[in-house]
Amino acid sequence: MAARSQMALSLGFHIIFSCIGMVMPFFMAVSHFLWLRTGNPIYQNVTKAWSKGVAIFFATGAVSGTVLSFELGLLWPTFMKHAGPIFGMPFSLEGTAFFIEAIALGFFLYGWKRFNRWFHWFTGVVVGISGLLSGILVVAANAWMNSPTGFDLINGKYTNIDPVKAMFNPAWFSQALHMCVAAFAATGFAVAGVHALMVMRKQNINFHTKAFKIAAIFGVIAAILQPLSGDISAKMVAKRQPAKLAAMEAHFETKPYSPLIIGGIPDVKNKKVDYAIELPGMLSFMVHDDFKTPVKGLDTIPKRDQPPIAVTHYAFQIMVALGMLMMGLGVLYLIALWKKKSWFDKRWFLRLFVWATPVGFIAVEAGWTVTEVGRQPWIIQGVMRTADAVTPMPGIHYSFYLFTAVYFTLSLAVIFLLYRQIKMVPEIYDNPKPVKA
Amino acid sequence: MIYVVIVFLWVALLLYLVMGGADFGAGIIELFTSTKNKSRTRRIMYNAIGPIWEANHMWLIIAIVILFVGFPVIYATMSTYLHIPLTVMLMGIIARGTALTFRNYDAVHDNMQKVYNKIFVYSSFITPLFLGIIAGSAVSGRVDPQATNFLDAYIYSWLNWFSVAIGFFTVALCGFLAAIYLIGETDDDAERKGFIRKARIMNVAAVVAGSVVFIASVKEKIPLVQWVFGNIIGVAAVSAATISLIVLWYLIGKGKRYIIRVLAGFQMTMILLTTTYRHYPNIIILKNGGHLSLLADQGTEKTIQALGIALLAGSIFILPALIYLVWSFQQKPEQADGDVHGH
Numbered sequence: 001m002a003a004r005s006q007m008a009l010s011l012g013f014h015i016i017f018s019c020i021g022m023v024m025p026f027f028m029a030v031s032h033f034l035w036l037r038t039g040n041p042i043y044q045n046v047t048k049a050w051s052k053g054v055a056i057f058f059a060t061g062a063v064s065g066t067v068l069s070f071e072l073g074l075l076w077p078t079f080m081k082h083a084g085p086i087f088g089m090p091f092s093l094e095g096t097a098f099f100i101e102a103i104a105l106g107f108f109l110y111g112w113k114r115f116n117r118w119f120h121w122f123t124g125v126v127v128g129i130s131g132l133l134s135g136i137l138v139v140a141a142n143a144w145m146n147s148p149t150g151f152d153l154i155n156g157k158y159t160n161i162d163p164v165k166a167m168f169n170p171a172w173f174s175q176a177l178h179m180c181v182a183a184f185a186a187t188g189f190a191v192a193g194v195h196a197l198m199v200m201r202k203q204n205i206n207f208h209t210k211a212f213k214i215a216a217i218f219g220v221i222a223a224i225l226q227p228l229s230g231d232i233s234a235k236m237v238a239k240r241q242p243a244k245l246a247a248m249e250a251h252f253e254t255k256p257y258s259p260l261i262i263g264g265i266p267d268v269k270n271k272k273v274d275y276a277i278e279l280p281g282m283l284s285f286m287v288h289d290d291f292k293t294p295v296k297g298l299d300t301i302p303k304r305d306q307p308p309i310a311v312t313h314y315a316f317q318i319m320v321a322l323g324m325l326m327m328g329l330g331v332l333y334l335i336a337l338w339k340k341k342s343w344f345d346k347r348w349f350l351r352l353f354v355w356a357t358p359v360g361f362i363a364v365e366a367g368w369t370v371t372e373v374g375r376q377p378w379i380i381q382g383v384m385r386t387a388d389a390v391t392p393m394p395g396i397h398y399s400f401y402l403f404t405a406v407y408f409t410l411s412l413a414v415i416f417l418l419y420r421q422i423k424m425v426p427e428i429y430d431n432p433k434p435v436k437a
Numbered sequence: 438m439i440y441v442v443i444v445f446l447w448v449a450l451l452l453y454l455v456m457g458g459a460d461f462g463a464g465i466i467e468l469f470t471s472t473k474n475k476s477r478t479r480r481i482m483y484n485a486i487g488p489i490w491e492a493n494h495m496w497l498i499i500a501i502v503i504l505f506v507g508f509p510v511i512y513a514t515m516s517t518y519l520h521i522p523l524t525v526m527l528m529g530i531i532a533r534g535t536a537l538t539f540r541n542y543d544a545v546h547d548n549m550q551k552v553y554n555k556i557f558v559y560s561s562f563i564t565p566l567f568l569g570i571i572a573g574s575a576v577s578g579r580v581d582p583q584a585t586n587f588l589d590a591y592i593y594s595w596l597n598w599f600s601v602a603i604g605f606f607t608v609a610l611c612g613f614l615a616a617i618y619l620i621g622e623t624d625d626d627a628e629r630k631g632f633i634r635k636a637r638i639m640n641v642a643a644v645v646a647g648s649v650v651f652i653a654s655v656k657e658k659i660p661l662v663q664w665v666f667g668n669i670i671g672v673a674a675v676s677a678a679t680i681s682l683i684v685l686w687y688l689i690g691k692g693k694r695y696i697i698r699v700l701a702g703f704q705m706t707m708i709l710l711t712t713t714y715r716h717y718p719n720i721i722i723l724k725n726g727g728h729l730s731l732l733a734d735q736g737t738e739k740t741i742q743a744l745g746i747a748l749l750a751g752s753i754f755i756l757p758a759l760i761y762l763v764w765s766f767q768q769k770p771e772q773a774d775g776d777v778h779g780h
Binding site (some may be wrong): 041052055056060062063064065067068070071072073074077078080081082083084085086088089091092093094095097098100101102103104106107110111114115161162163164247281391392393394399402406410413417420421423424 | 489492494495498499501502503505506507509510512513514515516518520522524526529530532534535537538539541542543545587590591727737738740743744747748750751754755756759760765766
């Protein structure tokens with residue numbers, strides 16, 4: 001249990017660090033591009049300010065990623081012994097992509113005065129692209145755990161291993177798409193929210209408004225597209241992991257016109273959901289594109305193969321609800337753009353975005369919970385149980401306490417640092433001569 | 438293809454030892470620098486390693502990925518029985534990487550800088566110490582999958598005189614590398630003299646620690662002398678390293694900054710060669726006399742094939758970019774980019 005908690009914790013933090021580290025370079029590149037095109041120094045300042053954020057998040061993302069590559073073995077040696085050669089392909093490519101990202105970041109951060117301006121801009125773009133690629137590759141590896149392919153399990157032995165087939169497992173595309181769009185939405189809203197707050201506080205309005213608009217447009221577009229990728233993902237889950245889908249929906253009974261259950265409190269003992277809104281036939285429609293075909297419920301799954309239903313259901317509901325919220329906010333933003341309304345300096349409009357700052361990341365964490373908890377009791381769907389994969393070393397909970405302390409310290413440090421970065425914006429970027437505090 | 442993979446693994450380890458080692462060493466040097474010179478050392482160091490430090494540490498990730506994809510049994514054994522030193526090393530990596538970034542990107546320069554510095558220098562010491570301990574443990578024959586109690590399985594697998602001595606030896610090597618590297622990064626004569634002195638101290642420390650390794654090996658009944666000097670390659674590598682060390686000290690006073698770096702790198706190559714050659718293809722020696730081998734315990738052929746191709750393809754992208762990165766920042770070593778510190 002401690003091993004699971006430690007892994008969940010490590011991934012939970014890594015996912016935030018790396019989403020931001022992966023998406024912010026794109027914001028940075030856009031702002032950089034605008035500076036190169038318009039020559040407006042505010043865009044240069046925004047780029048520089050963001051590049052420091054990228055550096056901080058890249059470093060924390062990189063160390064938390066290094067830790068994870070070891071933790072896989074430290075916590076799940078049995079899993080890695082068998083799975084390593086099968087699903088290792090995306091990891092070895094990810095190593096490459098990540099390496100390129102590190103090199104490009106070196107060029108970008110230290111190359112302001114050394115290189116041709118467009119070459120310098122290009123290295124910033126490479127940071128974003130290679131970061132995104134690493135993200136896709138890592139998610140592909142996780143997708144394999146959900147839909148294992150590329151090997152045969154004969155008498156407990158893993159044979160006919162095909163790492164390429166394992167990498168392009170059936171779920172890789174839907175999962176990677178969903179994750180990437182989520183990363184853009186969450187980071188977009190988070191960054192926009194912070195800048196909206198600064199606009200409300202009437203600090204460096206020009207600077208923060210420009211930053212707000214760039215970040216928000218990414219977030220808005222991603223939030224509006226996300227339900228599409230969610231639908232693709234859900235169909236994949238229904239096909240490959242009926243237990244997970246059933247748990248997400250708290251869908252106990254297999255019957256025609258399967259209802260879509262919204263909210264509610266799953267009562268596992270009596271196999272029903274209290275206080276929920278049920279939309280008859282909607283689940284069937286979403287999974288099979290017609291209202292009648294039954295969707296497999298938890299009654300088709302042996303008790304010992306069922307994931308924790310309540311956690312999966314709540315996490316899924318939270319994710320969807322917050323996703324909808326962001327989509328709504330996105331539509332509002334587009335209306336503002338469309339109608340050329342001057343909402344951008346209205347307090348209620350900014351306040352909405354300030355409130356939405358953490359929403360995307362809560363949704364990301366909830367979604368992550370759905371996919372990981374929903375796969376239980378398996379570590380490799382249908383092949384290996386999590387309990388059989390864990391390290392034999394006793395006392396693993398001490399390690400969990402240690403890592404918990406480390407990650408909390410790390411997060412606090414990052415928040416502290418960002419706070420100071422933002423606080424210093426007036427002094428660094430407003431005065432003609434930078435002031436040293 | 439398996440040999441391609443093994444070469445990559447070896448080269449990744451070597452580059453991590455040299456590049457990452459110099460990087461750790463910079464922190465170790467800072468730890469042993471008098472307070473009044475600390476900020477100067479820090480500035481020189483930061484200008485020197487800033488742009489490439491992220492890349493330096495990628496080599497470890499490459500090595501570990503090769504291990505877990507290509508040699509899962511070895512990876513699983515290491516991470517089970519050397520769980521504790523690996524965890525300590527990870528803590529060191531986290532602390533060091535974040536402290537370095539934080540101290541450069543904290544917009545406010547106040548007392549927090551002192552905290553970052555402290556964390557940075559101590560973790561720069563602890564990380565290579567445990568890296569060395571892990572490497573020593575792999576060949577010390579203390580890893581015991583048949584152990585029945587906690588101490589034998591998870592503590593004595595790495596806590597012995599031999600492994601710890603190798604840990605300190607690694608620390609001294611890192612400091613030596615960094616001092617040699619930094620000599621070429623300053624134009625100030627007094628500073629250069631300071632780094633030369635540091636290099637000398639670190640060199641002596643490495644020799645002392647190296648001798649302790651041999652003494653410890655006798656105490657722990659590890660036939661190290663026979664491993665190193667019992668074959669022609671070992672003897673040749675040790676001699677080459679010694680000769681190059683003499684040449685290095687001769688050239689150091691003449692201000693040949695590139696040649697001495699190459700020579701220091703050469704010594705690391707020889708050290709790694711000596712320590713790995715005799716065991717090859719074995720990588721972990723177990724207590725019961727058995728061992729885990731790169732050839733016998735490799736993953737399936739198809740995996741190795743794919744891994745080899747991935748590594749080759751990756752190096753087409755990585756190497757030219759990395760070389761260009763290092764090269765372009767060597768052009769004007771003293772010109773700091775003002776926007777990073779705001780100074």
